[in-house]
Amino acid sequence: MKPQDIIAGKSSLWIFGYGSLVWKPDFKYKRSKIGYIKGYKRRFWHGDNFHRGDDEVPGRVVTLIEEDDACTWGVAFEVTGSQVEESLKYLNVREAVRGGYLTQVVEFFPQGANQSPVQALVYIATPDNPIYLGPASTEEIATQIAVCRGKSGHNMEYLIRLAEFMRVSCPDVDDPHLFSIEAAVLATIRPILLAG
Numbered sequence: 001m002k003p004q005d006i007i008a009g010k011s012s013l014w015i016f017g018y019g020s021l022v023w024k025p026d027f028k029y030k031r032s033k034i035g036y037i038k039g040y041k042r043r044f045w046h047g048d049n050f051h052r053g054d055d056e057v058p059g060r061v062v063t064l065i066e067e068d069d070a071c072t073w074g075v076a077f078e079v080t081g082s083q084v085e086e087s088l089k090y091l092n093v094r095e096a097v098r099g100g101y102l103t104q105v106v107e108f109f110p111q112g113a114n115q116s117p118v119q120a121l122v123y124i125a126t127p128d129n130p131i132y133l134g135p136a137s138t139e140e141i142a143t144q145i146a147v148c149r150g151k152s153g154h155n156m157e158y159l160i161r162l163a164e165f166m167r168v169s170c171p172d173v174d175d176p177h178l179f180s181i182e183a184a185v186l187a188t189i190r191p192i193l194l195a196g
């Protein structure tokens, strides 16, 4: 199903967030559910020259990379009525225009018993995007995040709020990529903070 098909004339739509959207949706929605999507892994492989970085020193934010056995946990937000158009208009600027993300349709699996999967829109930055940065070592990613900031704040805030979401809302889910980068950033800044 194409994004336009899931959107066309809809009075209700689910939008899946897995990065800043999990802690800062900033659009009105009817309800939200924690859960996951299959076939994608979350990686800090996308550049950000607006929200968490600039053209000289781009930040690193998350995107989704296809991987058959992977799954990514986040939050799906249901928008209804006028919220559909309002949320898509807002996210188009925040995600697509300023962030380089494209929309795709995925199947979202809400956590908990007796929950049926739903089709959801998701914003993904693909490798052909001009500000896509791709893989790097944990240390390289941590060093970049530790020094970057943009119009929405520090890149470390983006990282730590996402890690905190996973610890609080998905306590049984391990995310070695996310938590290893968080640990590396804290190891980088600890001596600086304690030296002062």
Ligand SMILES: N[C@@H](CCC(=O)N[C@@H](CS)C(=O)NCC(=O)O)C(=O)O
Pocket: 016, 017, 018, 019, 020, 021, 022, 024, 047, 048, 051, 052, 061, 062, 063, 094, 095, 098, 099, 101, 122, 123, 124, 152, 158
């Ligand atoms: N599309 C992902 C990632 C979204 C994301 O982190 N987008 C950046 C744009 S580069 C953003 O909105 N940043 C706002 C912020 O950092 O406060 C999601 O569903 O959460």
